[in-house]
Amino acid sequence: MFTSVTTGALGFPRMGPKRELKFGLEKYWKNAINREELIKIAHTIEEDSWKIQKDAGVERIAVGDFALYD
Numbered sequence: 360m361f362t363s364v365t366t367g368a369l370g371f372p373r374m375g376p377k378r379e380l381k382f383g384l385e386k387y388w389k390n391a392i393n394r395e396e397l398i399k400i401a402h403t404i405e406e407d408s409w410k411i412q413k414d415a416g417v418e419r420i421a422v423g424d425f426a427l428y429d
Contacts, residue, residue, distance in 0.1 A: 367419030368412055373426070375404040384428065401427060 374380045383400035386392045405425045412420045 365418040366416060368417050368421060370421065370424065371408045371412060373404060373408065375407070380404055380427070397427070401425065 379400055383392065383397050387394070387397040409420055409422075
């Protein structure tokens with residue numbers, strides 16, 4: 360009998376590799392960018408995170424767990 364094993368990630372850092380979300384939030388709080396720009400930053404980080412995991416061979420990638428702030 361053969362059993363297959365799949366890989367998965369239960370969570371992934373959401374700030375971005377260079378803390379882009381942190382800086383985006385700070386700009387938003389200072390009214391330096393608008394809500395749409397903040398959401399665009401967040402979506403870009405989320406999509407990049409999915410790609411990083413996919414390229415690393417993760418087969419089950421969590422979606423819907425992204426938040427702008429704790």
